[in-house]
Amino acid sequence: MSTAGPKAHYSLVIIGAGPAGLAAAAAAAGHGLDIALLDEQRAPGGQIYRAIESIPAERARLLGSEYRRGEDLVGAIRNSDVEYFPDTQIWSLNREREIGLVHGRSAAMISADQVVLAGGAIERPVPYPGWTLPGVMNAGAGQILLKAQGIVPANGVVLAGSGALLLLLAWQYMRAGVQIKALLDCTPMHNHLRALPYLPRALLARHYLLKGLQYKLDLKRAGISTLQNVSDMQADGEQRVESVSYRHRGRQHTIKTDLLLTHFGVIPHIQLSQAAGCRHYWDKSQQCWRPQVDEWGNSSVNGILIAGDGVGIGGARTAEHAGRLTALEAVRALGRVSQHERDRLARNDRKWMREEQHIRPFLEAFFHLPGKLLAAPADDTVVCRCEEVTAGAIRKAISEGHDDSNQVKFLTRCGMGPCQGRQCAESVTHIVAGATGKSLPEVGLFRVRPPITPLTLEQLGSLFPDETE
């Protein structure tokens, strides 16, 4: 929309143009506020509605009906006075709500009276033997290629892991005619029992359950069977992945493939909320760190609100409702609606959001990952792919007395690469906790060291041109 960069100041900045950010922007528009919507992607929609404006109808159809929902969300922004900036990376956010960004190639530092973080989730990185081999990718990456470019695996694919996305991608691939060599479900069998107590409530949102069952049925009809309760999965190969081996029903199996897509659920993307100094806590049920927010999305830092999967995994529809609720709260904080008016406008979203949440405890229990998978990678398994640090090197540091995440980082360089620990922070916390008997909150996460995304010297040098030594 805009080729010039963002202005130096806005009353409201929304970061992320997925369902939460789009809904927040639409709800905040029309109140006479100066609003910017910043997003790192080239087009709005987030991961879930990626390429929603440009996708050919045929491809959209095979992604399923839920995908089309993004059209209205994006349309509402396109027809509003919200300034939307795609291709914008956020590399810094602090408690004064100063936002460091790179738009196109240019760096800028802007500020806002209120900030809504709607950065969504990332796929949970789980290190297993061979996960860094070329030809091994996240299922999410496979789905991005399908949505954005219509690229699908030419020589077939092995799908493995645990989580709803795995099933969805298998179903979408099946419809796109991709050969699925195997669907290895690493969800432990006893999770059925774990999830059972939550089933009655989940039945209140039975459309989700029915959809899942439909996907399974469709896959079965197409001759693709899911192997349940798979364990000890690993990728093997010299230069790249050549085969995947795993245990199933007490026996070892190997399957040849040049592509393995894995998925172990999603977790909130918290680097920006961490950078801003927001308080976070460990959620046992979701097995992830979450920023602490109140019912309106207010974080522990004044003027910074968080909505959507960045708060905790709730799915696209919950994200929409939460986006609108935080927007209403920001609009109230900026004096554009009264508290009473905010409450009135929020009523439906609050109700719908409660309904959406019926399914979550069941899903969380059903897809609960075994501790062994999270905390016990073998010593020769790489944990930090940027700096190539193995689980063994981490355990050695711990045994030498470096018993928190940050000391492990200092000593091993684990988490010091360009991804800023996004890929290994969780694993390190688990490994340290496992080795020391400390709790995860005691072990803690890496301290954030901005920039969150790399910044060139030229970009950094272009900031604050009047500042001198």
Added chain:
Amino acid sequence: MKTDTLIIGGGLMGCSTALQLAKRGARCVILDKDSPGRHASGVNAGGLRRLNRHPAEIPLSVASAEMWHDIESLVDNDCDTRFPGQIRVAENREDMQKLQERAAMVRDLGYAHEEIIEREALYQLVPALTPDCEGALICRDDGYGRPFHALNAFRRKACSLGVECHSATRVDQIDRARKEWRVITPKGEYRAPVLVNCAGAWAGPIAATLGEPVPLKAGAPMLMISERLPRFIEPVIGAASRKLSFKQMQNGTLLIGGAHMAELDFKQQLTEMNWAKLAVSARTVLALFPQLKDARIVRTWAGIEAFMPDHLPVISRSSTSAHAYHAFGFSAHGFQMSPVVGKILSQLILDDQTNLPIEPFDIRRFQKDR
């Protein structure tokens, strides 16, 4: 518990002192409120620099350099040290003159480690440098190490000689009775006849407790580091009229400092980057190495450090007690001095004298009625 010497602060100064004491058979215990090397000691720029030291620091720095060059014999580990030289670049004639005067001053003090090099020699050593610089001041066997590794090496060696290092042990109260210091912490009470204050940015209240307050200010100098780049430079680079410390580390990353300060919430131990000052730092680097414009910065940080008004440390006997000692306030250039400081303190404690001139670092210099 009881010991011979209680050292408050498990940074490099504390660990170095403990190591030297232990080598001579004295028992000591280190108390650290966090974990060893959590602040300045673990996250500083790692410069091993005699170049451009304050004249008062030169004798200590020179003695310390000798220890660094043979650091393996002291701590059984090379601390990832490299000695490719440190260089202070003159970008114009004025700079060059300033550096020549400096070199002459150091020579007159009887030291030969700092020398002027002309243009040609400079570009031989640093071909990547922007053209048109005039020359430089060089200290050929200065270098750098990796601070957290050095800290661990010192600490481990000390512990192997019997030193006890108690982490997460905050000092709440200090008093003296019956010829013993009593230090109270949440983890219990510690007693020893001798007390050493190596508490870095947190040393002020301890000095005040001993009745000798100091004008210490905590600060957090910012550093930034790039992704790994192909090797293109060996020596550490500074500039005569700019705030800069620039080196390519062993693994190819560029470490950039310039003594620009982060915003510091001392109480919470939180630092906030000052991007305006980091932008200045980036411009400084690009002025000297314009080819680095696309090098990506991946991380910035700031360690909390003690600064004195005259930028000289306190390395001193207590002025109020015959059984207490101080080493703090190194004002962001203490890493190189740490081996010799440990040696000096151990000599003061065990021999009641040292062969190095420490009068300029006496704590009494801040006492008005002196």
